[in-house]
Amino acid sequence: MKLKMLEISSMIGAFTSIGAAVSLDQAGVVFGLVTGLTACALNVFYTLRKDAREQRQAELAIREAEARLAALGAVPKSSPQSAPRD
Numbered sequence: 001m002k003l004k005m006l007e008i009s010s011m012i013g014a015f016t017s018i019g020a021a022v023s024l025d026q027a028g029v030v031f032g033l034v035t036g037l038t039a040c041a042l043n044v045f046y047t048l049r050k051d052a053r054e055q056r057q058a059e060l061a062i063r064e065a066e067a068r069l070a071a072l073g074a075v076p077k078s079s080p081q082s083a084p085r086d
Contacts (some may be wrong), residue, residue, distance in 0.1 A: 003011075022030075
């Protein structure tokens with residue numbers, strides 16, 4: 001879709017009028033809100049990824065420890081995880 005010169009000048013005029021109606025204080029508030037929400041979303045994203053990574057590392061450490069104990073003959077491989085014995 002090719003825009004005509006009249007359409008382009010109309011859009012420029014619309015954006016200019018919106019920009020003129022917004023004061024510097026209002027622009028600062030909007031910029032602060034956008035920045036805060038973006039930072040919050042990124043923090044949630046990275047926290048979820050960190051939690052998943054730590055969970056995988058913990059499971060790997062448990063499997064490695066069980067494999068070492070099984071190699072030493074302390075715990076049979078087929079036994080369920082340590083259950084309390086009475």
